[in-house]
Amino acid sequence: MPIEIRAWDYRNATDDEVAAFNKCSNQMRAERLPDDPPTPLEETLQGLKNFPDYIQMALWTAWSPEETEMVAYGLAQYSLEDNLHMAQFAISVLPEFRRQGLGMEFLSRIASVAKEQNRRLLITDTTTRVPAGEAFMQRIGAERGLETHTNQLTIADLDRNLVRQWQERAKERGAGFEIGMWEGRYPEEDIDAIVDLHGLLNQQPFGDLDVEDFTYSADHLRQTEKTIFARGYERWTLYVREKETGQFAGYTELLWNPNRPAIISQGMTGVFPEYRNRGLGRWLKAEMLDRILADRPQARFVRTGNADMNAPMMKINNELGFKPYIAECVWQVETEKVAEYLSRHG
Numbered sequence: 001m002p003i004e005i006r007a008w009d010y011r012n013a014t015d016d017e018v019a020a021f022n023k024c025s026n027q028m029r030a031e032r033l034p035d036d037p038p039t040p041l042e043e044t045l046q047g048l049k050n051f052p053d054y055i056q057m058a059l060w061t062a063w064s065p066e067e068t069e070m071v072a073y074g075l076a077q078y079s080l081e082d083n084l085h086m087a088q089f090a091i092s093v094l095p096e097f098r099r100q101g102l103g104m105e106f107l108s109r110i111a112s113v114a115k116e117q118n119r120r121l122l123i124t125d126t127t128t129r130v131p132a133g134e135a136f137m138q139r140i141g142a143e144r145g146l147e148t149h150t151n152q153l154t155i156a157d158l159d160r161n162l163v164r165q166w167q168e169r170a171k172e173r174g175a176g177f178e179i180g181m182w183e184g185r186y187p188e189e190d191i192d193a194i195v196d197l198h199g200l201l202n203q204q205p206f207g208d209l210d211v212e213d214f215t216y217s218a219d220h221l222r223q224t225e226k227t228i229f230a231r232g233y234e235r236w237t238l239y240v241r242e243k244e245t246g247q248f249a250g251y252t253e254l255l256w257n258p259n260r261p262a263i264i265s266q267g268m269t270g271v272f273p274e275y276r277n278r279g280l281g282r283w284l285k286a287e288m289l290d291r292i293l294a295d296r297p298q299a300r301f302v303r304t305g306n307a308d309m310n311a312p313m314m315k316i317n318n319e320l321g322f323k324p325y326i327a328e329c330v331w332q333v334e335t336e337k338v339a340e341y342l343s344r345h346g
Helices: 015-033 042-050 101-116 131-139 159-175 188-205 218-230 279-296 310-318 336-343
Strands: 004-007 055-063 070-079 087-095 121-127 143-154 177-183 232-243 247-255 261-272 301-308 323-334
Touching: 004 101, 015 042, 015 055, 015 070, 015 087, 015 218, 042 218, 042 323, 055 101, 070 101, 087 101, 087 131, 101 121, 101 336, 121 336, 131 323, 143 310, 159 232, 159 279, 159 310, 177 279, 188 247, 188 261, 218 232, 232 279, 261 279, 279 310, 301 310, 323 336
Parallel strands: 087 121, 261 301
Antiparallel strands: 004 055, 055 070, 070 087, 121 323, 143 301, 143 323, 177 232, 232 247, 247 261
């Protein structure tokens, strides 16, 4: 019997469908992250129910011949407000169902959505822990756009003297600045300035990727908050600002989920260009680690994603003891090229 692929209305999914999706995604998560616990069903459910409205997503699922288990899924997502030339996509197939044409079936649907939305470029990422993904992208003629790593710090190996040195040095070099923290929801009175801080994400290196600046707004941030908090995450945002003017100079952010208590996800760390070379980035990193040591004793690892070409941030992380954990690559391919490939290969 053939494997059935069907469009999935994830916002109105039944309990059985969400349970099947949770099981399938956890099986593939274990391939990528064998050291991590599975994602609980409730977290998956809340993530689907609270997916941000400013991102459009089409999702398809593949079911076993008996229609009892989900064996694969694919998705295409895109923004209506920026990077109108591209869509991002993902295809995940359980190992025992690979090399049976499911990837091609999903790719065909993804390319159709991209064409309908006038998205000329498709972008996705792969990891060396799942070689099938890289092989698939090479087969369809995609280009490597950005080499990245998830880097990990083992907290037990952290040089606490170095953390203290960075804190003391920053207080001298950045005497006109102060550190503060928002826990949980961003304060409404600072939301416009926080939107500007998020604009620092556009100053990260994007390698050869054909992408434009991403747009951020207060509404985007609030929707993202709704999603991450619904999934059970707790968030700390440390900021540094100029005492005299009250202007924010930079920030760093982390997420922690009690469903994975040993792991902390370190998000963006950035400082505006006019405030750089004063040790503020190191100060933010050191202060964040100091607070983790004090308030998250159950945490054993800190993970962060970095572009391999981001030399300044890599230097800071290497000094702290971060080591490569997962090698990843962001790929890009023209939608027309995908259509031609699909046409040639049926």
